[in-house]
Amino acid sequence: MQVPRDLKYTKDHEWARVEGTTVTVGITDYAQDKLGDVVFVELAEAGTQLKQHERLGTVESVKSVSDVFSPLSGKIAEVNKDLLDHPELINKEPYGRAWMVKLSSGNSAGELPGLLDPDAYEKYCKEAG
Amino acid sequence: MKQTPLHDAHRKLGAKFMEFAGYDMPLQYTGIIDEHLTVRNKAGIFDVSHMGEIVIRGRDALSLCEWLTPNQVARLSPGQAQYSFLLNEHAGVLDDLIVYRLSEDSFMLCVNASNKDKDYEWIRKNTKGVVTVEDRSDDTGMVSVQGPLSGKIMAFVFGPPASSPIEGLQRFCFASVPFRGRQVYVSRTGYTGEEGYECFIDAADVAGLWDAIMEAGRPYGIKPIGLGARDTLRAEMGYPLYGLEFNDKTAPLCAGMGWVIKMDKGPFIGRDPLKAIAAQGVPQKLVGIVMSGKAIPRHQNPVMLKDRVIGEVTTGTYAPSLSRGIAMAYLAHGTDTAEIGIDIRGTRHAGTVVGLPFIKK
Incomplete structure (x- = not known):
């Protein structure tokens, strides 16, 4: 299971890459492995204002439907259109080409301590099995 | 949770498991899409040991099977099988199943795992005449080999290929075939739409059969297939599944299953309500x-x-x-x-x- 060191994580298995006021969001390697073959991704549109933990989209594997929640508050600045056409990228490059949205999160710094660091996330996943 | 005798084999193959009908069953190994396409293009092997096998024997076994199921059991010779149902008195579907005629006076009903206890109770409750009814589910292992290359693989397993006892086996026919000194029922049936074979064997011997099929299938690209792909394969063929397309409130006629129902064969449970439904039009x-x-x-x-x-x-x-x-x-x-x-x-x-x-x- 890959857990990149430069990301923050949620217990819902989203990752967040915080670069200044821009936050890139996706789902983790652990999540894609649990889901199996991802065949459909639906994302909120650019411009949508999201609160922390608000639903930002849905990921469907052959068998299951899972909601994806925003790890931080912010406004969707960009949606990964390539991912909508190629949902299988989530299984191949969950931290790379399968990023979902970029948020502009001017005021979310206060929410950051609520996210898990890589060690804590890895421990959380191991306990979940 | 119950396990099939192949649970260890699945674990070694890296399966992800799910609970199904009280069993810890493989959901997938390499991935549902890969497994699905393997069955469509090559061959796959499924553990279906969780399914139920109820054996009815005795002088009145044929007439009991005719009473319990709407298809005409008398059409079967020993070595032939047919798709049918257990209906309740309102013609609702208790289960769909395959009836195997083992001999003149013995039959095996292969039923859905989730229904086997209910089915067994129903059959016991509706038994008449001189018969014995036995639930053989826990003693019977079952593997299914499906896909365009399944025939070649099975011929090797039960070979030598040129004189294999399953050579020329027609759809919905089965044979009792020796395997390492044991008898296996090999049936040309399945639920994928592909050429395929289902094998019934003593639970104690099913792991050996699984390994032999995997070995014989390796040159043909055989892969183990989980319940995830089993469901997508049957869905693409439009095959109904108990609990989704059928339940004890729905009659089978709506599901395009009129061909199974033989109204004129004599009385069977659910016949009168079915006649009324057919007369009204579905x-x-x-x-x-x-x-x-x-x-x-x-x-x-x-x-x-x-x-x-x-x-x-x-x-x-x-x-x-x-x-x-x-x-x-x-x-x-x-x-x-x-x-x-x-x-x-x-x-x-x-x-x-x-x-x-x-x-x-």
Whole structure:
């Protein structure tokens, strides 16, 4: 299971890459492995204002439907259109080409301590099995 | 949770497991799409040991099977099998099953895992004449080999290939075949739409058979297949599944299963209500829906014609052979080829009504 060191994580298995006021969001390697073959991704549109933990989209594997929640508050600045056409990228490059949205999160710094660091996330996943 | 005798083999093969009918069963190994396409293009092996086997023997076994099931059991010679149902007195479906005629006066009913206890109780309750009814489920292992290369693989397993006892086995026929000194029933049946074989063997010996099939199948690219692909394979063929397309409230006629019902064969449980339903004409039929976009319909999503709800999805899934979402639903007559919508979690997605199966074999 890959857990990149430069990301923050949620217990819902989203990752967040915080670069200044821009936050890139996706789902983790652990999540894609649990889901199996991802065949459909639906994302909120650019411009949508999201609160922390608000639903930002849905990921469907052959068998299951899972909601994806925003790890931080912010406004969707960009949606990964390539991912909508190629949902299988989530299984191949969950931290790379399968990023979902970029948020502009001017005021979310206060929410950051609520996210898990890589060690804590890895421990959380191991306990979940 | 119960385990089949192959649980250890699945674990070694890296399966992801799920609970199904009280069993810890493999959901997938390499991935549902890969497994699905392997069965369509090459061959796959399934552990279906969780399924139920109920054996009915005795002087009156044939007449009991005729009473319990709506297909005509007397048409079967020993070595032949047929698809049928257990119906209740209202003609609702208790289960769908395959009846195997083992000999003149012995029959094996292969039933769904989730229903086997209920079925056994029902059969016991409705037993008449001189028969014994035995639930052999826990003592019987079952593996299924499906796909265009399955015949070649099975010929090697039970070889030598040129004189293999399964050579020339017709669809819905079976043979008692020796395997390492034991008898195996090898049946040309399955639930994938491909050429395929189902093997019934003592639970204690099923792991050896699994290994032998995997070994013989290696040059042909055989892979183990989990319940995930089992479901997408049957869905693409439009095969109904108990609990989704059938339940104890629905009669089988709506599901396009009129061909199974032999009204004139003599009395059977559910015949009178079925006659009444047939006389009135069935109001609905089971159809397929292919989605226009990428959205995937799911069980119980409403089906819309213009602004009106006209039914709901029974089976909804992703079809790997079509790279699209598909659904089955009971719709009124006259909706053939209609452009409909499916309400998927509050958003309407376009689809087209098609005849079943979704893929032509």
